[in-house]
Amino acid sequence: MDKNIDDHYSSDDLELKIREALELAGKDPDRLELRDISIIDQLHTGGHLATQALGERCGLASTDKILDAGCGIGGSSRFLSENFNSSVTGIDIVEVFVRAARMLTRATGLEDRVSFIQGDLKNIDIEDNSFNVVLCQHTLMNIADKQKTFREFHRVLKPGGRLILHEIVQKENLAIHLPVPWADSHGISFLETREHLTSLAMETGFTPDFINDATDQAKEWWQKVLAAAPKKGAPPRPLGPHIIFGNNGREFGRTMTANLDENRIGLMEALFIKT
Secondary structure, eight states, rough: OHHHHHHOOOOOHHHHHHHHHHHHHTTOTTTTTTTHHHHOOOOSSHHHHHHHHHHHEEEEEOOOOEEETTTTTTTTHHHHHHHHHHEEEEESSOHHHHHHHHHHHHHTTTTTEEEEOBBBHHHEEEEOTOOEEEEESGGGOOSSSHHHHHHHHHHHEEEEEEEEEEEEEEOOOOOSSSOOOTTTGGGGGOOHHHHHHHHHHHTEEEEEEEEEEEEHHHHHHHHHHHHHHTTTTTOOHHHHHHHHGGGGGGGGHHHHHHHHHHTSEEEEEEEEOOO
């Protein structure tokens, strides 16, 4: 793994920090509901409502076997399992995220349907034709070789399988304001345009079902995040992005709102079919 990416996401004693924060928030860290932890494990744009809407539009069902590609601490994996009754495997390259994902999944009682592995999306250690669905949610911006990643998605999907993208994309060719959730330096941010991602997917053997520009929804969501952020100088709440990202997490509302308002970035939703 790129050391800079590892440094951005890794956190010493993340599991302990999460447990302590949950206790401060009045929660039992060994017995949790998904709503208890949504503020730290639904950090993608739109939160769980975006995941639910996209899952419904893509027709997710209990018969689906889903790969959550770039799962972080497993928020979407658990949400998909509980709300669509699907079997989900989360994969992430960051070891501390995978350990935290397993801990939180045990605490929410979902370990019988949700599992996690550490791995690189450019070289997934899973057999061909293993999944009906790959969800790639706010992940590609950290991957330089997206073509190799799409090839791996194509390989692990069964014929007719679905690739769901929910990705931050480049809009105007302008440097983004930092920090953002996926980067605190420009060297680990690998944004591409919606058009280029679509082209790469089609070159790999995917056929688009729908491609949607969800930038307006992203603007609205991040404006709400900014409005709800603690005032400057106020102590952070027990639970929040700072648990995962440290002090950078307090800046995301400001930087993401600016990047969206200035048309530096956008949000892409898409469904592709393996043909």
